[in-house]
Amino acid sequence: MNTWTLKFAWRDSRGSRRRMLMYISSMVLGVAALVSINSFGDNLKQAIDAEAATLLGADLSFEGRAPFNDVIEALIDSLGGEQSRRTSFSSMAYFPLTGDVRLSTIRGHERGFPFYGEIETDPPEAASEYLTGRNALVDATLLQQFNANVGDSIRIGTVSYRIAGKLVQTPRETAAIMLFSPRIYVPLSEIDRTLLARGSRADYEVYFKFEDGRDADALVEELKTVLRANDIRTDTIKEEQEGWDRSLSNLYRFLSLAGFMALLLGSLGVASSIHVYIRQRIQTIALLRCFGAKTWDTFRVYLMQAIAMGLVGVILGSLVGLGIQALIPIVLADFLPVDVVVSISWGAIWMSSGIGMGVTILFALLPLLTVINVSPLIAFRSELGVDAKTPRNWMWWATIAMIVVGITTFAILQAPRVLVGLSYSAGLFIVFSILWGVAQLMIRILRAHTPKKLPYVWRQGIANLYRPNNQTLVMTLALGLGTFLIATMLLAQHALLQQINLATEGDRPNLVFFDIQPDQVAGVADLLEENGVPVIDNVPIITMRITGINGETIASMRADTTRRLTWAHRREYRSTYRSKLIDSEVLVEGELVESVDIETIGLIPVSVEQDVAQSLRISLGDTVTFDVQGVAIDTRISSVRTVDWQRMQTNFFFVFPKGVLEEAPQFNVVLTRTPDAKVAGRLQASMARAFPNISSIDISLVMSVFDAIFSRIAFVIQFMALFSIVTGLFVLSAAVMISRFQRLEESVLLKTLGASRSTVIKIMLTEYMVLGILAAATGLVLAIGAGWVLAEFLFEVEFVLPMQGLGVLIGLEILITMVVGLINSRGIYERSPLEVLRTEA
Amino acid sequence: MSLVLSVSNLTKIFPSGDREITVLDSVSLELMAGDTCAIVGPSGSGKTTLLGLCAGLDNATAGTVTLCGHELNGLTEDERAAVRNKHVGFIFQTFRLIPTLTALENVMVPAELRGRTDVRAEAFGMLEAVGLADRTHHYPAQLSGGEQQRVGIARAFINKPDILFADEPTGNLDDDTGSAIEDLLFDLNSTSGTTLVLVTHDLDLARRTGRVFRLKMGAVVSEASNTAGPGQGIVSELLPPTG
């Protein structure tokens, strides 16, 4: 490298530097996305490490699905340290003032928890004061839903509490989790014990704080066997930290891949600007050749300029990224368990800048290769007809290979697993190829089939998209990708809403009562009748566990380390008995036995769901022994069913025939259908008054929660899509800049030929509008494909286009394209022909 | 007197679709140091192609070019670039100044390409010699055509080339400016002893060179000497009288 290269590169860029800044702008946002997301990732990791202890709130926790037995109680006793217990269960929260009810997660606490960090409440002092009596801390969103206030009362079961404060942030729970089931904290000593009756689900936990610096993880390892045997799960600070680390780094890595997409588009934009820039330099390059410049010296002159552009882009991108970084915790707020303190992460900046630089230079190499193909003879030929094509030689292919390898490497590094990274980069190439293909097709079709009857202004505007050195394809790609992401989210959300409507439409049940004791069933039916709603179904539920399969006990299978037991072996099953299939089930093998006589039958024929049968490795004819609350029942698999879990039905893994479980301890679920939310609310309230132990779920409410959660996810993805859209707009700005001289010439020519200023502007607006339409159409074609796949296979609903939403999206996109185009064209179309000839020629 | 340029049986064929066009057909010529010659001929007769081949800017289909002792055919592109840088200067019809460089910087380019860094004063001297001492920091767009060509000439001479190729140097200038440029060119040539190859269809200009090669349909159809006594008559036949 000699100093001439640098010196000449600098001189050569004179007069183009402002323009080059514009070219770079398209990569700025991609770098900014990477910088901000990766910095955020580092911040997040720091926050989790710093607040690791508060994530659990203790050094160690035990958790069981039943009250701790004597063995565990003795163990807890022996462990010592500070202890605090908590019992959680679902129950109806009843607001006497308004008569509203909602199923909530009730957590009974003792003083002590959390040992680390704190429960954040409004007012703050409520966090400790509520433990002094019959007080409750209630999820802020729940209070908001029913217009309740601090100081009001709330009833859970038969116990009334004074609402002492709003829950703002609690250990182990994010805002997104709260949406599913609102939280209510009460003193453990004040909970209604009858709600914990046999059969209803509750979590029993004990939290430990060890002052003596005991290693909780080592302790867990040591106690593993006894805890396992008693179905006690444990959690430690380290486990909690690792768990959050894993899921959150997956989250931010996913975002970072989305940012990378914006970077790729931006680099593509830079490369296509450089392509035009190089074409404008061909005479200079030829001249240098004449005077004896070596091939690679001229190449390096422009490589230097590209590197300088990349550097400026990376610096600008980092600065913008630092700004955006502050936004990300806000965008993701609902998914984060800790407050993330925004701070500069040099590691993230270096890495993102390196990636930004690498990708930009790799893409820039493609047009730069043109330089080595410029013949010095061109200096003797007039500018017209100068055509220096980028050679498709080994260097070109090597560059392409480097780009592919680079992208794949990045994807693998960012993805949690190699395979995910590979599929991401494969997916990326597929999406890009399809986008590219569709964009190319649209552009060609429009060119070939521009209607001849269109007014002149239109035809000229469309023709302008095909001027030499046009950037139409790259712009269509960038804007199209953004449209694709946003529209796909729109379509997915629409499909979800449809699924929600489907779930509760017609005469399907939309209100479910559960935890009904057998002796309450008649009373519940009466209450429903009084309110004029039907009992659509009354389903008995019996909880049980598997103790043996084909004569071998689970305990012995557990002892055999070569056998891998799954969740299916360990879990508690809630089964029912009935004589026929329901409409969410399909029999695939065997026969459903209607009823049996328990005295004579021996092995009881049961029906099993297909997936769980696979997990248990059982099939037709195998025997399974259940422990039904202390009684062993031997069964034989007599049929296998598939179950459509998406249907809002009471679905079961195991279905028993009638005549076996009728006398077992059980509770019932009653399904009904209410005409509207008001009746549903009233009914739930009267049920809560009459039977405090009975819980209810309004299915439309559950569905709207799904919708709310999905909206938040869609919001995050659409936020990322914005990077692509804005990148596309920057490419557009650069493209207008590049074609500035051509546009000037065109407008001068048109004006000389007598076109009015407004005609010239109309032509330009048509050009930008058609570009917007092209991009929107490209993104839409892909989004509709993706939306169809989602509707058909994920949501299983009929695919319908949400015309209104898409219309607004496309309208906005076209409008923005026109506005950005117009802003960048300032000054081009105002100038008088003479003035132009004097200054720009 | 040493041989500067020797061209023998030079042939250039361009593929044109599925046909081939023979632009140069077995052209031979030799120029000694200090010679001045003009290549004349109608548009499209292959003048620029011949010049390009002589200067090592392109590869011949057949035949050889030897430039200042270097047989160009056997050299790589970069080796030929080095030969050009050491021995050759160029002047173009459309001036070909680099628009982003000042007049002074334009003149410096060939010298800097030699790896020299201390050329500012020398370049200034050249601009002085062509009468542009007060325009050194102007950009090409700020100069008239004649001034731009003066810069072009200064640039062509800065490396003290052994041979100078000029393709229609006055083709884009009005008559008065053109003849001033011609005077400058011949003055500098005679003081520096450079071999001068002029491509032109301006017969007045051709008349001022020592030898004239007339190209037609890719072949040198006649060669005449303007200085040698006996040749005078041939040239008179070749070129219509001026006036």
Ligand SMILES: Nc1ncnc2c1ncn2[C@@H]1O[C@H](COP(=O)(O)OP(=O)(O)O)[C@@H](O)[C@H]1O
């Ligand atoms: N790269 C090329 N490919 C094909 N034909 C060419 C090429 N360069 C020049 N020609 C043809 O060669 C002929 C001679 O061109 P040129 O040397 O420029 O003539 P002149 O300079 O005498 O006007 C012309 O017919 C031209 O079209």
Ligand SMILES: [Mg+2]
């Ligand atoms: Mg010519």
